[in-house]
Amino acid sequence: MQNKVTPRILPGFMELLPEEQILFNRIKDEIKNVYESFGFLPLDTPVIEYSEVLLAKAGGETEKQIYRFSKGDNDLALRFDLTVPLARYAAQRYNDLTFPFKRYQISKVYRGERPQKGRFREFYQCDIDIIGNESLDIIYDAEIPAVIYNIFKRLKLGDFTVRLNNRKILGGFFEYTGLSEKTADVLRIIDKIEKIGSENVKEELVKLCTEKQAESIMEFVSVSGTNAEKLECLKSMGVENHMFTEGVSELEEVLGYIKMLGCDEENFRIDLTIARGLDYYTGTVYETFLNDYSSLGSVCSGGRYESLAEYYTKRRLPGVGVSIGLTRLFYQLREMDIIKPDSKTVARALILPMDKSCSKYALSVAGLLRSQDIPTDIYHENKGMKQKMKYADRTGVPYVVIIGEDEVKTGMVMVKNMKNGSQKAAKPEELALIIKGDN
C-alpha cells in the first residue's frame, strides 16, 4: 500500500471534537432561536461569488485577505463577511422581497489573514439586519439591541452591557465645534479611549486641533451618570446644531423603546466614545461587553447605516444590524473556561444489551424511545459489562438502560440515572416518562 498522507488541517481553521461541537451548536442554536423569535428570516447565500461583485466596495485590507481564484474564465472569491452578500441579495431580489426585510444569516466567512492565536481564517458570523425601502423607522434601532439582550440573557455568560451611541451626536458636535472636516480622525481617536485612556486620547487630539477644541471634546466624551442624566447633560450643553439635536432625540427614543420591549435598562448604557470603525454607520451604534470579561472586547457590534447596497442599485436601502463573531467568541469563552462541554453525546438514553441474545429486544426498546422523542443511542459492540458501563460513563449520557437475559424474559428493563447513580426496574413504556421527567 502507498505511503500515507498525514491527516491535518490548515492553521486558523477551527475543527472541534464532538463534545465541543455539541456545545458550539447549542450556542449557535440559541442565537438562531432568538433571531427567529423576532421574526428574522433565514438566508443562505453562496460561499463562492464573482470577485467583481464581492469586491465592488472593498479595497485595502479586505482585498489582501480574500481567498480569490480562477475557475474556467471566472474570477471568483470566497465571501469575507455576510453584509456584502446581503447587499447584493437585496439589490438583486428587490422585487421579490417584502420590506422592511428582516433577515438573519449564520454562516462561515473566509479571510486569509496570517494565523495567530484566537484569529481565524474560517469563522462563523451570526448576522441580523433590518432593511427598509427608502426609509426605516427608528423603532427598529431598538429592536436590534433587544435581540442582543435576549441572546445574552439566554446564554448565561454573566452580566453584560450593551453600549449605545448615535453617530449624529458625534457628527453634530464636531460640526458645532468646527471640527467636521476632521470628524473621521477625531472619531478614530476617541474610539480608543478604553484602550489607551483619556490622557493619551487628548494628547493625540491636540495634534489635530486647538487646545480649546480638544478640551471641549474631552468634556463631551466625559459626560457621565445614568442614561437619563447623560441625555439631560447633552441637552443642556447648548450645542446649537440640528444633527446633534436629532442624534440626542433618536438616542432617547431608542432607549425608551428598548424599555418597552421588556429589556432591563441596567443592561444598556449610553457611551459617547463609541463610534465603530466602519465608515458607513450613520445613526445608532452598538457594542456589547460581558461585564465579568471585559478583556474580550465587544462581542457583538453594529448599528444603523444609510445605504446598504449603493454599489449594486440606485435605490436607497437604509438598514440597521448587528453581528456576532461566534467562532472567535466561542474560542475565547473556552480559553477562559467560562463555558464547558457537559456531554459527549446528544442522546438522552443509552441502551446497553448485556449480550448478543438481548439485541433484538434492545432494538425494540430503542425504537420505542425514539418514537417518544427521546434521542437514544445503543451500544452493540461485543464487550464486557464493565467496559460497557465505562463507555456509558465517558459519554456523559444522563440515563443508561440495561438489558440482560432476565429483562428479555420478563419484558422489563433496568434504568440507571447516571447523575445520582440510582437504578430501578421499569416497563419499557414507562421509560420515556422517567427520562423526560428526569426522576
Add this chain to the structure above:
Amino acid sequence: MQNKVTPRILPGFMELLPEEQILFNRIKDEIKNVYESFGFLPLDTPVIEYSEVLLAKAGGETEKQIYRFSKGDNDLALRFDLTVPLARYAAQRYNDLTFPFKRYQISKVYRGERPQKGRFREFYQCDIDIIGNESLDIIYDAEIPAVIYNIFKRLKLGDFTVRLNNRKILGGFFEYTGLSEKTADVLRIIDKIEKIGSENVKEELVKLCTEKQAESIMEFVSVSGTNAEKLECLKSMGVENHMFTEGVSELEEVLGYIKMLGCDEENFRIDLTIARGLDYYTGTVYETFLNDYSSLGSVCSGGRYESLAEYYTKRRLPGVGVSIGLTRLFYQLREMDIIKPDSKTVARALILPMDKSCSKYALSVAGLLRSQDIPTDIYHENKGMKQKMKYADRTGVPYVVIIGEDEVKTGMVMVKNMKNGSQKAAKPEELALIIKGDN
C-alpha cells in the same frame, strides 16, 4: 457615484427566497433531528483543506471538478464530499474519539462541474456514518436504514422504498460462476437494469462472458417475491461459495434487525441489482426511492465499507453510512411541485400597531409573546391599516394582533386568526394560549 456592479450569483449555485429557505430549513432540521435521535454526533469540518489531503484518494473526474487554488505557499481545495473529511478526521483524532464513532454532518460541498438543470456546484450533503475500530457489528447495518425510514416517514413525501443488497452476495455468486475477475464490469452492467432493461443488460453481458454465464446472471438478478421468498430462493440456488452464503445471512440478519427497530417491512425490499457505483462498498448497500416519483432516482444511498481512512492511517476503520443530497432533492421536489412553501415568515404572530401612538404598547405585547416562546414580528412602517393587513396577508402569518387607540386605553388587543378569519378581543396575557392552542 460610480457605475453599479450588476448583482448576480454564479450559475449552479442555489440561493432561495425567504419562503423557500424556510421550507428548505424545515427539511434540513427534520433530517438533523432524526440523526440526533439515533445518537449521531455533530461534526463541522473546514470547507478549505490541503489539496494533498483532500485528493489523497481521488483522481479522474474528482480532480477535474474540484475547486483548487493557491494562497501563499499552500495548495488548497474546497471539499467535494463529506466522506474524505470524515476519513481525515477519524485518522487525525483517532485517540480522542470513542468508537463506534457515530457522526452526522450536514454541510455544503463544492464541485465545479459544467452547470446544467438540476446540477449544482455548491450543494448540501447530509451524511451519517458509523465507524468502528478494527471491527463493527452487523447490527449497525440495520441502524442506518432505520434512520432513513424515520426521515422519510417524517418528511411525508408519500410512500418510499429502501432497497437493500449485499455486495458479498454478488461477489460470491460471480466467484462461483467463474466470473470474479470480471466482477466490477458485471456489477456496472447489472446496476443499469432499471434504466436500460433486462434485454439490454443481457446483451451487454454476453460481450463479457459465455451465454451460459449470462443466463445464470440473469436468473440470479430476477429472483422475485417477498423478502423472505427471495432469501429462500437464494439459499436454495445451491451456490456453494462462502462469500455468497455470508452475504445472504448478513442480509437476512439486517432485515430482521430493521423489523426489531420498529420499521414497517413494507418499506424495505431486497434488490439484487443494486451494486452502487463506488468501488469501496463491501457489504450491505442501500438505495432509497420515492414510490410515486421513481424518476427522481435514488434520493439516499450508501452502504458498508471495509476501510474508511486507509489513505491516512494503517488502522482498519470499517464503517457504514448514507448520504442525502439535499440541494438536488429539494430542487427536484420543488420542480415537480411535490412540496410547497406555506409561509413567508417564521413568526407565529404579527403585531400591527394602527399608528405611532400605539407603538410602545405594541412593543410590550411583542416582548410578552416572545417571552412565552411565540416568535413574534411587528410592523412599524407608517402605512394605512389596509396596507398593513395586506402585508400580513402576504406573509402567511397565522395570527395578527391589531392594536389601536382603543386597545391601548383598555389594555386589550384584537387578535385575528388568519386561517379562518375569525377575530376577537383578548387580554395580552391570553394571547399565547390562543396562539399555541391554535383556537
